Amino acid sequence: MAEDKKFTKIQELTYELKIKDVMTKKVVTVHPKKPISELREILYKKGISGTPVVSKGELVGLISIEDFIKCLAQGEMNALIEEKMAKKVETLYADEPVVHAVRKFDQYGFGRFPVIKRNNKKLVGIITKGDIIKGLLKKLEIDYHEEEIHRYRASHIFEDIIADNTTLTFQYNVVGKDFDKAGESASGLKRTLYRLGIQPNIVRRASIATYEAEMNIVVFTDGGKLTASVQPHQIKIDASDSGPGIPDVKQAMRPGFSTAPEWIRELGFGAGMGLLNIKNCTDKMTLDSKVGKGTHLEAVLYLN
Amino acid sequence: MTLNQAKEILEAKVITGLDNLETEVKIGCASDLMSDVLIFNKPESLLLTGLTNPQVVRTAEMADIKAICFVRGKTLDEKTIELAKDKNIILLMTHLPMFESCGRLYKKGLVGLGYLDINKKNG
Numbered sequence: 148m149a150e151d152k153k154f155t156k157i158q159e160l161t162y163e164l165k166i167k168d169v170m171t172k173k174v175v176t177v178h179p180k181k182p183i184s185e186l187r188e189i190l191y192k193k194g195i196s197g198t199p200v201v202s203k204g205e206l207v208g209l210i211s212i213e214d215f216i217k218c219l220a221q222g223e224m225n226a227l228i229e230e231k232m233a234k235k236v237e238t239l240y241a242d243e244p245v246v247h248a249v250r251k252f253d254q255y256g257f258g259r260f261p262v263i264k265r266n267n268k269k270l271v272g273i274i275t276k277g278d279i280i281k282g283l284l285k286k287l288e289i290d291y292h293e294e295e296i297h298r299y300r301a302s303h304i305f306e307d308i309i310a311d312n313t314t315l316t317f318q319y320n321v322v323g324k325d326f327d328k329a330g331e332s333a334s335g336l337k338r339t340l341y342r343l344g345i346q347p348n349i350v351r352r353a354s355i356a357t358y359e360a361e362m363n364i365v366v367f368t369d370g371g372k373l374t375a376s377v378q379p380h381q382i383k384i385d386a387s388d389s390g391p392g393i394p395d396v397k398q399a400m401r402p403g404f405s406t407a408p409e410w411i412r413e414l415g416f417g418a419g420m421g422l423l424n425i426k427n428c429t430d431k432m433t434l435d436s437k438v439g440k441g442t443h444l445e446a447v448l449y450l451n
Numbered sequence: 452m453t454l455n456q457a458k459e460i461l462e463a464k465v466i467t468g469l470d471n472l473e474t475e476v477k478i479g480c481a482s483d484l485m486s487d488v489l490i491f492n493k494p495e496s497l498l499l500t501g502l503t504n505p506q507v508v509r510t511a512e513m514a515d516i517k518a519i520c521f522v523r524g525k526t527l528d529e530k531t532i533e534l535a536k537d538k539n540i541i542l543l544m545t546h547l548p549m550f551e552s553c554g555r556l557y558k559k560g561l562v563g564l565g566y567l568d569i570n571k572k573n574g
Contacts, residue, residue: 156470327530330509334538337513347494347515354513355489402570415502415510420486427490427572 158246160286161279166248167241169282170262170272176201177210179229183218186210186228199261199270200232206261206270208232239274240265245282248274302344305379315343315377321361323370323390326414332373333358343377349448352428353382356446359421359428360386366411367391368441382448384429392438400426400434452476452561454518454541457497460555461545463520467532468541474517479561481553485510491567499552503527508534508542517541522549 197211262272319332337354368390407417429446436442478496494515524546
């Protein structure tokens with residue numbers, strides 16, 4: 148059901164990130180044959196409350212500050228770690244998604260889980276709730292930076308190109324009658340223009356115009372092409388198809404005039420505002436159409 | 452008005468964008484005609500609609516509409532939800548009908564665009 152679909156970006160990342168991406172790799176470990184008394188130094192110096200017990204790289208147990216305190220109270224400081232450690236240890240695999248760790252923390256209420264390799268059970272790290280939080284924050288920051296870098300690189304392209312005339316051309320193929328895909332071209336162009344560093348209100352007007360033109364191609368024709376030519380001073384959008392053509396262009400431009408079929412109207416389109424909207428969103432628009440040959444729409448937006 | 456406030460006023464459920472409910476919306480817009488939404492809309496607005504197909508999200512994406520509230524408790528298309536997640540558009544759903552939704556929001560200070568000339572340049 149729709150209402151159960153509350154899925155946040157953080158939740159998404161807990162599926163995307165693996166435990167090995169967020170765990171602490173440098174783990175303080177102790178050998179099972181050491182006496183309990185040596186724990187004091189290790190736990191105190193490293194500021195930790197528990198540590199995995201490892202023999203020949205393999206995890207054999209877990210010993211915590213609680214175990215140490217118990218031994219202290221009972222005067223068993225010379226006992227070996229292997230006698231006092233927890234031998235049945237809950238672990239996580241390095242290649243599991245972080246969401247498994249989140250569930251395990253909830254389920255057991257422990258402060259940490261050792262992380263082992265799936266094939267040979269070797270200890271490769273340790274994970275705490277703090278590691279998960281740090282890992283998620285880092286990933287969010289990286290994603291944010293990547294988008295910034297894309298935008299930065301692209302927005303300097305005109306400065307970096309040396310030529311008397313520069314035109315960047317982006318071409319999109321529009322599939323006719325495919326309502327599900329309708330808008331993908333306009334969406335792609337919008338993102339591209341945004342990355343080129345073009346002013347948001349111009350990007351918005353160009354996107355709306357392109358989307359309307361794309362809808363017209365989807366609704367009325369068997370397909371066509373959208374081309375955006377970006378120059379330092381303007382964006383030109385061309386929409387062309389070889390579809391049925393418009394018998395009376397002047398009439399088609401009139402607000403509210405529409406020949407859209409009923410199924411399109413039910414979907415919220417075909418109100419007879421599309422062409423007028425393209426005209427209103429752009430600085431110059433021309434429309435050529437021949438019945439049986441196709442339609443060519445050209446719209447220009449000036450930059451600055 | 453924040454989306455959190457709008458959500459309270461409309462007794463709405465959050466479908467996507469739970470992390471972004473502090474987003475501010477300045478203008479309300481209600482229509483089942485997407486072409487009208489594209490003509491009349493201004494950015495930073497909340498769209499109320501009874502239509503639930505993915506093109507509603509596309510329309511919002513193109514017009515920089517931050518959030519959509521579906522009225523009359525309609526069941527949403529999976530594709531609509533997927534697209535909204537992908538495009539970071541916040542989706543709410545209320546069981547209230549359209550007129551009631553608009554009235555409640557207007558009363559609490561979310562305004563519309565006022566008089567609009569459809570022949571005027573958008574910009």
